Amino acid sequence: MKRSKQILEGLHNQYYRATYKSMGFSTDDLKRPIIGIANAWSECVPGHFNLRQVAQRVKDGIYRAGGTPVEFGTIGGCDGFAQGHDGMHYILPSRELIADSVESMAQINLFDGLVLLGSCDKIVPGMLMAAARLDIPCILLPGGPMEGGIVFDGRKSDQTSSAEALGMLSANKITEDEYTLLENLSCPTCGSCSYLGTANTMCSLSEALGMTLPDGGVIPAYSAARLAIAEGTGIKIMELVEKNITARQIITKGSIRNAIKVCLAMSGSTNAVMHLTAIANEAEVGMDVLQEFDELSRKTPQLAKINPASEYNMIDFYQAGGVSKLLEEMHSLMDTGVMTVTARTVMENIQAHKYQYPGNENIIKSIDSPFGYEGGVAVLRGNLAPDTGITKPGAFDKSLRHFKGTAICFNSEEAAEEAILAGKVHDGHVVVIRYEGPKGGPGMREMFKAMKYLYGRGLAKTTALVTDGRFSGTNNGCFVGHISPEAAEGGPIAIVENGDTIEIDVEKRSLDLLVSEEEIQKRLKKWQRPEPKFKRGYLGLYCKLASSGSKGAVLNYDKI
Known part of the structure; x- marks a missing residue:
């Protein structure tokens, strides 16, 4: 049964229908499944700056597939802005606030499903924690990575290059003019950071968990494909609602192990250990994630090298095949029978995937010829x-x-x-x-x-x-x-x-x-x-x- 039916059907529920109609919703709108869109858009976070446009395309998809989208906001802090001052004390704790706020809004409004829009370090895990806690149909969609900046110290720069440059300036290794140049040219577009930080690690692991459509974690922020997958996400959430495929049917021991293996294979952020632990806790899967990391790290090969482990950025990784390519290369090590938000299994997704660009073995190796025979964490x-x-x-x-x-x-x-x-x-x-x-x-x-x-x-x-x-x-x-x-x-x-x-x-x-x-x-x-x-x-x-x-x-x- 639709959750929203409890407040939107029957003569006795006129109050709720009238309240929705005060905001322009029609009688027909309120007969459809009500899909919440938790949008962490703001002008505080470059990874979220494009989420207004992304949200609109998600709404288009939901309405096209027979649902009614209802958008609400959540907080989201940028680790970069919080670095080096008291603001950083709030960044990790904000993860719990995000999870609590999404849970609260979903329960207050009895949404039938949720699309979660967020791209950055604590927002992605906070939203996944809420999805696991709620156990209703949910899909997470990030906003995508930004392009790398001007070449500095042998690789494309990003906002973190300024900290390295300050160390170089203090050691008289570069001039003040070279240092200042980075301010204008290191971040040429919006998007989650161009390198494999915690933000892009968690966006990639959301894909590996099965909670994001294939390529949804790594398509560039400024790409037309980002908008296309947003509409596809809106359509797909309606299928999950119809089939009653809920978050805990996707976030399982098997899918968490898949995410751990992908993290190890791409040498993802160490913060992923903590976030996957928190997500497993919310999903109540009864799993020692640290022990899994310890055991799997000894037998999971490192197949991808991305900045800071190489000069290649997230967009290079996407064009080399991204998470889909890793899953394909590692399929013999993965639980390929687990369900995903495509309403298909991991193996079915691998078999259906079409790559848009040629592969690049400088970025993603085959399982027979890895960068290393143990994981990167x-x-x-x-x-x-x-x-x-x-x-x-x-x-x-x-x-x-x-x-x-x-x-x-x-x-x-x-x-x-x-x-x-x-x-x-x-x-x-x-x-x-x-x-x-x-x-x-x-x-x-x-x-x-x-x-x-x-x-x-x-x-x-x-x-x-x-x-x-x-x-x-x-x-x-x-x-x-x-x-x-x-x-x-x-x-x-x-x-x-x-x-x-x-x-x-x-x-x-x-x-x-x-x-x-x-x-x-x-x-x-x-x-x-x-x-x-x-x-x-x-x-x-x-x-x-x-x-x-x-x-x-x-x-x-x-x-x-």
Whole structure:
């Protein structure tokens, strides 16, 4: 039965029909299935700037297929705007707000189905979490990636190039004129970032999950094909409603494993580990996503290399075949019988797919000739990360897969960045940035600038960075993030001291503080829990309820 029938049919429901009619809906409109369109459009996020036009084409498709579209707005913050200041505290917590707001609107209005429009880092997972929670017919449609900018340092630039350039400027490697040029030419179009950051990772994984139409995650933002697939999405949601194919029939253990394998094969953002954990939690599939990443990373080949792992951007990846090509190459490793939003299985989608451009083995390799025989994301454990830490070996030089260095410790992102730019970090240092986890940050800020500054100062291959915070998908170099337990919860990262030796061994999947267990316990006994940085407002609540990065940083309502 249509959900909307509960409020739109029968004499006793005149109130609801009259309310809709006050906004111009007709009697005929209200007899059709009511499809909500959750649109994260704003002038704050380049990845969402084209979603007004995309939404209109979705509406066209819905109406054409016999439904009535009802659009509403959701928030969406850009990680780029939040970098390096207090705004970053809000970015990860905004994921929960997005999920809650979509759930609320869908339940208030009893929509029969949902089309979710969002492209960026926390918006895509937040919307997928809502879909899994609601378990009604849903399709997610991103706005598509932007084009790369002027060539800088050997590859097309993007907005993150300015952070690398600032490090180069501080080391007198480039001129001020070269630095300034990037401001006008690094972002030539709207769209989610041109590289494989968290935004484009999650858009790609939405495809791999089966929650986005084939190619829907990677078609360029400015392409006519983006508008065409928007109309197709509107038509397809009506088929899902008619057949009652709901989100939890698509988001299953099998589809989540498929998404993990695609993430590993394309060396996606480390943030995907946390987001897939949160989505699995909402879908109630009873799955240890971290354990799956750990096991699958050892036997999933790396088939794609995209910036920051190569000079090729997301649009190059799309033209090389995109996620569809990865699924085709990996079909023997995938659960190809799972349902998708096409109302067909993964295998049926693979068999029906038509490629618009020739392949490019510099970007996507065949499974018989991969870039590497292990995945591009790895889960580490050890006495410095008892519950886990996450790294991305697919994005850094193989020489860094075993790194032993001397700790230099900072209790905030800002302190570390200031020291790096001032030349206080040297070859052989392991930069430790703590109290940046879900509770301690709060909000698990990205150590994006710190890594970029190390790169700009020529330290990318001679230093490492470990943190209980996160990283941007564009970061490269030897890093381990999401260290759990975090410092604010008394994790061992809290008691590392300057001069300690830290060993990172990706092959052994280990992260260790080379200090005796007796000394570690002695330091932990002296440690005192810090006061929360925020005591009021949403972040005050988040500080109290956030779970660890290893649990997806979801809100733990059992603590209320």
